[in-house]
Amino acid sequence: MAIHIGQIIKSVAEERKMGATELSQHLNTSRENVYDIYRREAIDTAKLLQLSVILKYDFFEHFYQEEPLKALRNDIVTQQQQEIEALNKSLAECNKTLVLYDELFLKSKRVDELEEEKARYFRPNETTDTAGKEGE
Known part of the structure; x- marks a missing residue:
């Protein structure tokens, strides 16, 4: 799979002008964990759904661009x-x-x-x- 979901999340967060500190507050986690998310190629669907809601962006759409x-x-x-x-x-x-x-x-x-x-x-x-x- 060519999708690097962490990079996409980071890019969307930057577009939304939401830094790691603010995002960590919404996720009830540390800033370090947010940076860890940015490095991930894969992510738990519950966490991805949470990020989709927080950032008002459908991250799942990217997976529908790839087979299968x-x-x-x-x-x-x-x-x-x-x-x-x-x-x-x-x-x-x-x-x-x-x-x-x-x-x-x-x-x-x-x-x-x-x-x-x-x-x-x-x-x-x-x-x-x-x-x-x-x-x-």
Whole structure:
């Protein structure tokens, strides 16, 4: 592995204008231990996570640039992209179905309106019925 994580940590700390003394205070350790971290080619993941939070920098990202994690991440990204495509396709189908349901609802509403209109049109006129019955 070509990553020297200690040098990367040191570089980020310097960019953040955080000296070894300040970093040691955040880590609850001595300045000498911070210098030891700077010399390390490898580091415990819990410590790396702690440094990531303190320095607001994702040190783990560097490991995804190297094999085998690079291939693993690419596989995961490809799988997620396929899942997203499938979900988008499903969403599009649902949207088409909603449009059809909306059209059906509007047409059903129109049918109801026409039925009411038909019932009013063909309803016997009450005034005519009363007048016809009186003449009998």
